[in-house]
Amino acid sequence: MRYMIINKADAESEAGGFPAPEVGEAVGKVVEDLSKAGVLLFAEGVHRSALGARVKVEDGRRTVTDGPFAETKELIGGMLVVEVRNRDEAIEWAARLAEALGSEVEVRRVVEEADFEPGSDVYPN
Incomplete structure (x- = not known):
């Protein structure tokens, strides 16, 4: 199973x-350990929101809002994608990253094709 571990931006x-x-x-060190364990698919940081934009399309009209964005706690600072056996393993790695950062991180399972098959516990039919 693939999981994304997201760290939030800060001031x-x-x-x-x-x-x-x-x-x-x-x-x-956490990234190195993830790599040595063979579970790291990628790890990337992102630039500050002042260099970004938000894009919205409504009724065929595109609106682009340039950063920076006010709600820092809602912004992504970086992410890792890992392939692990289960949610508990993803949480263990996330806890190590959260400790290294000194902040909260979020763990989200990546949607896979099998999630849409009949009987899936993610998207039951």
Whole structure:
């Protein structure tokens, strides 16, 4: 099963800053351990929202809103995708990342084709 582990942006990252060196090293260690365990598919950070945009299409009309965006707690700071045996294993890795970051992370299962098959516990028919 694939899971996305999402870390939220914070005021520092939204201001264009980088994490403290010890945080960067701790996160790097978790990423290295994920890679050594063979479960890491990818890990990426994202730039601050000031460099981004939100796109909405309504009734065929496109609206583009340039960043920055006010609600930092709702913004993604980075993500990892792992392939693990189950949700519990994903949570164990997420806990290590949350500890390294000193903040909360979110764990979400990635939708797979099998989720839509009859009898699936994710999207029951």
